Amino acid sequence: MIRVQNLKFTYPEGVEALGDISFSVKKGESCAIIGPSGCGKTTLLYLIAGLLPIQDGVIQVNGTTTTRGNIPMILQDYGLFPWKTVWENVAMGLILKHSPHAEIKQRLEPILEELGLTPFTNFYPSQLSGGQRQRVAIARVLAMNPSLILMDEPFSSLDAMTREHLQQLLANIWKRHNITFIIVTHSIEEATFLGKKILVLTQRPARIQAEVENLHAGDPAYRSSKAFFEISSRLRETLFATQGVQE
Numbered sequence: 568m569i570r571v572q573n574l575k576f577t578y579p580e581g582v583e584a585l586g587d588i589s590f591s592v593k594k595g596e597s598c599a600i601i602g603p604s605g606c607g608k609t610t611l612l613y614l615i616a617g618l619l620p621i622q623d624g625v626i627q628v629n630g631t632t633t634t635r636g637n638i639p640m641i642l643q644d645y646g647l648f649p650w651k652t653v654w655e656n657v658a659m660g661l662i663l664k665h666s667p668h669a670e671i672k673q674r675l676e677p678i679l680e681e682l683g684l685t686p687f688t689n690f691y692p693s694q695l696s697g698g699q700r701q702r703v704a705i706a707r708v709l710a711m712n713p714s715l716i717l718m719d720e721p722f723s724s725l726d727a728m729t730r731e732h733l734q735q736l737l738a739n740i741w742k743r744h745n746i747t748f749i750i751v752t753h754s755i756e757e758a759t760f761l762g763k764k765i766l767v768l769t770q771r772p773a774r775i776q777a778e779v780e781n782l783h784a785g786d787p788a789y790r791s792s793k794a795f796f797e798i799s800s801r802l803r804e805t806l807f808a809t810q811g812v813q814e
């Protein structure tokens with residue numbers, strides 16, 4: 568689904584953000600990216616999304632280098648339109664595509680139901696909690712039937728319980744809809760729960776310090792298993808090693 572080869576990126580001001588990054592993500596796989604603050608994670612996502620120009624290296628999505636630019640991205644701050652209701656926010660992409668009303672209704676209803684938003688369809692974002700708002704942001708992306716979703720710290724402003732709930736919701740969506748996910752996170756536990764593949768990046772300019780296969784990602788019982796603890800510990804050690812500090 569995605570192949571990144573020898574990707575390097577330097578901002579015009581001279582900040583070298585990405586050293587030399589190569590990895591691939593299979594269709595329907597989830598990939599979690601974790602690394603020190605400021606190491607280049609958001610830069611990497613923006614390059615994949617086509618929001619920054621490629622200077623050096625190759626990014627292929629679905630076997631081609633030309634289709635980027637239409638890849639949905641979910642950010643920490645939800646990005647909802649405050650003057651539109653939940654329904655209007657979620658329907659936005661389909662309305663812009665001039666989809667018929669009946670088709671929009673048919674598409675939206677199961678998604679809103681799956682995300683527990685049916686009772687809130689006429690609410691405005693200001694009337695929702697942070698977790699509900701982020702569910703609206705996820706619903707809006709799902710409404711467009713994407714094959715790939717990029718997420719940049721999507722749950723970092725939420726409390727621990729809401730966060731775990733949304734992680735499970737995301738894992739269910741990922742499995743049921745066979746969507747490929749790339750999720751950037753600061754949380755070791757979030758990476759372990761959500762990433763079938765986990766990339767640990769070094770300090771800036773980012774390189775890949777470790778690539779961890781994580782077979783049980785997304786399984787509801789995984790969080791309380793020994794394997795979960797082992798992978799989390801391994802990630803923690805690797806991260807501390809990249810930062811050159813002792814735990």
Ligand SMILES: Nc1ncnc2c1ncn2[C@@H]1O[C@H](COP(=O)(O)OP(=O)(O)OP(=O)(O)O)[C@@H](O)[C@H]1O
Pocket residue numbers: 578579580582583584602603604605606607608609610611771
């Ligand atoms: N528009 C920009 N112009 C110049 N430098 C930038 C720009 N955006 C980011 N940088 C620099 O590039 C480096 C990587 O930034 P990036 O936002 O990719 O890091 P990050 O890993 O996402 O950090 P965080 O975990 O704090 O979100 C940082 O040193 C940052 O200062």
Ligand SMILES: [Mg+2]
Pocket residue numbers: 608609610719
């Ligand atoms: Mg970032």
